[in-house]
Amino acid sequence: xxxxxxxxxxxxxxxxxxxxxxxxxxxxxxxxxxxxxxxxxxxxxxxxxxxxxxxxxxxxxxxxxxxxxxxxxxxxxxxxxxxxxxxxxxxxxxxxxxxxxxxxxxxxxxxxxxxxxxxxxxxxxxxxxxxxxxxxxxxxxxxxxxxxxxxxxxxxxxxxxxxxxxxxxxxxxxxxxxxxxxxxxxxxxxxxxxxxxxxxxxxxxxxxxxxxxxxxxxxxxxxxxxxxxxxxxxxxxxxxxxxxxxxxxxxxxxxxxxxxxxxxxxxxxxxxxxxxxxxxxxxxxxxxxxxxxxxxxxxxxxxxxxxxxxxxxxxxx
Numbered sequence: 001x002x003x004x005x006x007x008x009x010x011x012x013x014x015x016x017x018x019x020x021x022x023x024x025x026x027x028x029x030x031x032x033x034x035x036x037x038x039x040x041x042x043x044x045x046x047x048x049x050x051x052x053x054x055x056x057x058x059x060x061x062x063x064x065x066x067x068x069x070x071x072x073x074x075x076x077x078x079x080x081x082x083x084x085x086x087x088x089x090x091x092x093x094x095x096x097x098x099x100x101x102x103x104x105x106x107x108x109x110x111x112x113x114x115x116x117x118x119x120x121x122x123x124x125x126x127x128x129x130x131x132x133x134x135x136x137x138x139x140x141x142x143x144x145x146x147x148x149x150x151x152x153x154x155x156x157x158x159x160x161x162x163x164x165x166x167x168x169x170x171x172x173x174x175x176x177x178x179x180x181x182x183x184x185x186x187x188x189x190x191x192x193x194x195x196x197x198x199x200x201x202x203x204x205x206x207x208x209x210x211x212x213x214x215x216x217x218x219x220x221x222x223x224x225x226x227x228x229x230x231x232x233x234x235x236x237x238x239x240x241x242x243x244x245x246x247x248x249x250x251x252x253x254x255x256x257x258x259x260x261x262x263x264x265x266x267x268x269x270x271x272x273x274x275x276x277x278x279x280x281x282x283x284x285x286x287x288x289x290x291x292x293x294x295x296x297x298x299x300x301x302x303x304x305x306x307x308x309x310x311x312x313x314x315x316x317x
Contacts, residue, residue, distance in 0.1 A: 022067035029059040043265025055092030062086040127168040134161030158229040169219045180208040210258040217255035
């Protein structure tokens with residue numbers, strides 16, 4: 001029985017797996033990782049860069065072990081490592097996108113957001129964490145399953161996790177689209193104390209479109225995973241390497257290329273990234289209706305520095 005169960009991942013990857021392509025993409029993602037280290041040194045965007053570096057390291061590990069599987073197609077450990085790396089990696093890229101969006105809200109359109117910047121990060125990251133745990137546990141059960149019944153349990157957990165991720169991404173994309181659409185509105189809708197030059201607006205508009213399209217590509221990758229898990233690891237979706245190359249590898253490559261081409265430090269700067277944080281000990285932004293918003297200080301009274309057109313000091317955290 002154990003030998004028969006091993007066949008489905010030999011079919012899903014095995015000798016048909018292209019060693020050259022996997023090594024190529026492992027090198028490409030390693031190059032992206034080195035760029036993120038460079039961006040971290042330049043702009044000290046610790047939270048964003050840490051998420052990107054962790055995700056890219058998992059991508060490198062995933063494609064490296066996937067290349068090795070060509071020579072050891074029956075290795076449980078390699079197959080488990082490949083799937084865990086490629087399953088967990090997207091949560092770090094999405095966390096980086098949440099961080100960028102949260103700081104954009106603080107910088108411009110906070111009064112149009114019905115979720116606070118901190119809330120955006122916590123809500124969607126929590127959802128992605130639950131999704132990733134379900135998928136990781138499901139992968140482990142499906143690969144190490146001694147019986148078909150246990151393997152089906154793992155596949156069901158995988159499906160539940162990736163479906164949750166798709167629903168969360170659809171909600172986030174809808175929310176993201178509304179905010180980015182508002183950011184392209186009249187100058188009066190922007191924070192009065194910020195630079196609203198044509199160049200600044202064009203830079204932000206370009207970055208918004210890149211991050212939005214990257215999120216859509218990650219959604220496409222997750223939708224592909226639903227089809228893969230629904231048909232099983234030995235199904236026609238899992239055994240078609242062209243589908244994997246298109247909807248997994250190419251989708252993630254283009255998404256990461258877009259994110260690498262628009263690091264937040266480039267359009268926010270080192271101080272701007274820290275300044276646009278959401279440390280509620282320093283100040284709290286509340287939603288108001290219409291085109292006005294107020295910023296409250298620690299004691300609940302309107303901050304004099306903000307009322308006079310000056311920004312609060314950067315957060316130390």
